[in-house]
Amino acid sequence: MSVNREPESRTRKANGKSRRRAPATELVHRGTMRSPFGETSEAMFLNSGFVYETAEQAEARFKGDDDGYVYSRYANPTVSMFEDRMCALEGAEAARGTSSGMAAVSAALLCQLEAGDHVLAARALFGSCRYIVEDLLPKFGVQSTLVDGRDMDAWRAAVRPNTKVLFFETPTNPTLEIVDIQAVSNLAREIGAHVVVDNVFATPMHQRPMLLGADIVAYSATKHIDGQGRCLGGIVLGTSEFIEKKLHDFLKHTGPSLSPFNAWVMLKGLETMPLRVERHCASAAKVADFLAELPQVSRVLYPGRADHPQAELAARQMAAGGPLVSFEVAGDKSDTFAMLNALEIIRISNNLGDAKSLITHPATTTHQRLSTEARAELDISDTLVRLSIGLEDPDDLIEDLAGALAR
Ligand SMILES: *Cc1c(COP(=O)(O)O)cnc(C)c1O
Numbered sequence: 001m002s003v004n005r006e007p008e009s010r011t012r013k014a015n016g017k018s019r020r021r022a023p024a025t026e027l028v029h030r031g032t033m034r035s036p037f038g039e040t041s042e043a044m045f046l047n048s049g050f051v052y053e054t055a056e057q058a059e060a061r062f063k064g065d066d067d068g069y070v071y072s073r074y075a076n077p078t079v080s081m082f083e084d085r086m087c088a089l090e091g092a093e094a095a096r097g098t099s100s101g102m103a104a105v106s107a108a109l110l111c112q113l114e115a116g117d118h119v120l121a122a123r124a125l126f127g128s129c130r131y132i133v134e135d136l137l138p139k140f141g142v143q144s145t146l147v148d149g150r151d152m153d154a155w156r157a158a159v160r161p162n163t164k165v166l167f168f169e170t171p172t173n174p175t176l177e178i179v180d181i182q183a184v185s186n187l188a189r190e191i192g193a194h195v196v197v198d199n200v201f202a203t204p205m206h207q208r209p210m211l212l213g214a215d216i217v218a219y220s221a222t223k224h225i226d227g228q229g230r231c232l233g234g235i236v237l238g239t240s241e242f243i244e245k246k247l248h249d250f251l252k253h254t255g256p257s258l259s260p261f262n263a264w265v266m267l268k269g270l271e272t273m274p275l276r277v278e279r280h281c282a283s284a285a286k287v288a289d290f291l292a293e294l295p296q297v298s299r300v301l302y303p304g305r306a307d308h309p310q311a312e313l314a315a316r317q318m319a320a321g322g323p324l325v326s327f328e329v330a331g332d333k334s335d336t337f338a339m340l341n342a343l344e345i346i347r348i349s350n351n352l353g354d355a356k357s358l359i360t361h362p363a364t365t366t367h368q369r370l371s372t373e374a375r376a377e378l379d380i381s382d383t384l385v386r387l388s389i390g391l392e393d394p395d396d397l398i399e400d401l402a403g404a405l406a407r
Pocket residue numbers: 100101102103105126129169173198200201219220221222223232233234
């Protein structure tokens with residue numbers, strides 16, 4: 001094939017030595033494949049199928065002897081470029097894009113589990129992730145246990161002889177608790193299980209679970225990878241062995257493929273992600289510090305603040321405090337709703353990771369499905385809100401919050 005691939009990620013120095021390129025460079029160049037037209041920006045291959053020069057070539061491609069493309073449900077050039085670029089960032093051997101973050105998480109779990117296996121997960125999970133662990137997997141004979149992810153003794157005590165997967169997110173949604181990636185990965189290694197980390201809340205810029213021992217990382221690319229609220233997408237990263245042998249067949253035959261259009265949006269999103277995420281995090285830290293001083297706010301949860309209960313662990317495994325801030329309004333549910341309704345810049349939405357700042361009341365929306373007891377266990381009160389910091393000027397966000405809280 002006459003595609004022109006960008007060279008591998010080594011920068012040659014005059015003295016003949018080489019070093020790895022920095023993420024900001026990789027996220028602009030890595031994975032680019034140019035067609036014979038020599039386009040600068042990555043091409044969008046909006047095609048479902050591919051044609052073969054000869055019947056023999058078609059036969060060879062189906063046999064796996066010729067590595068060209070076959071069908072966009074299996075692989076597509078634009079999707080491949082997105083996968084390669086994410087691999088460079090994450091330090092993963094291989095990856096597969098998916099139609100959404102939930103397709104990524106469900107495929108990462110389902111492709112390696114069978115009836116009789118046991119999954120151990122942290123109980124503070126994104127709503128749909130918790131549904132998969134708590135409700136869906138047991139329907140297919142996979143047992144599951146939810147533990148307090150902060151408590152290593154709880155993880156250890158819940159291990160069974162058939163535990164195959166340890167699954168968690170960190171920081172957690174919506175209370176921004178931290179799970180010790182290295183400690184859970186060490187436990188998994190001891191018992192011969194795989195660790196799957198949903199790394200959305202830290203963003204791929206500021207937390208590298210694989211460097212801390214995780215086997216598989218999943219993302220909702222819908223969030224900071226796109227970063228502008230346009231498209232759904234997801235990605236699973238891991239070893240070539242896991243991705244090509246287990247995950248690939250599962251995705252190929254069940255079909256939650258990433259659309260090439262969405263992959264292209266994500267690819268372009270990656271080019272600006274370092275700049276955007278740096279801004280999100282700097283503004284989040286500033287907003288968190290401001291909220292902590294307000295009498296109308298009873299509690300601020302931000303992993304980058306010294307008063308976060310796990311500040312030391314957060315500093316060890318995250319390069320920044322992250323783009324999300326949660327806080328409790330001093331008062332009751334109606335005071336909290338009044339604050340939400342009085343905001344003028346920050347919009348009420350269950351989404352996150354957008355250029356626009358978005359605020360959520362988890363108890364009545366994303367975590368409404370849970371029982372009152374389960375919400376209490378997760379510390380999700382009626383006055384808790386989760387704020388996804390956007391790209392607006394942080395002083396305008398602060399003024400918006402101050403104004404809404406003052407009413
Ligand atoms: C949004 C999100 C998901 C699900 O992603 P979708 O793209 O909406 O399917 C999973 N986990 C976390 C932590 C998320 O924030």
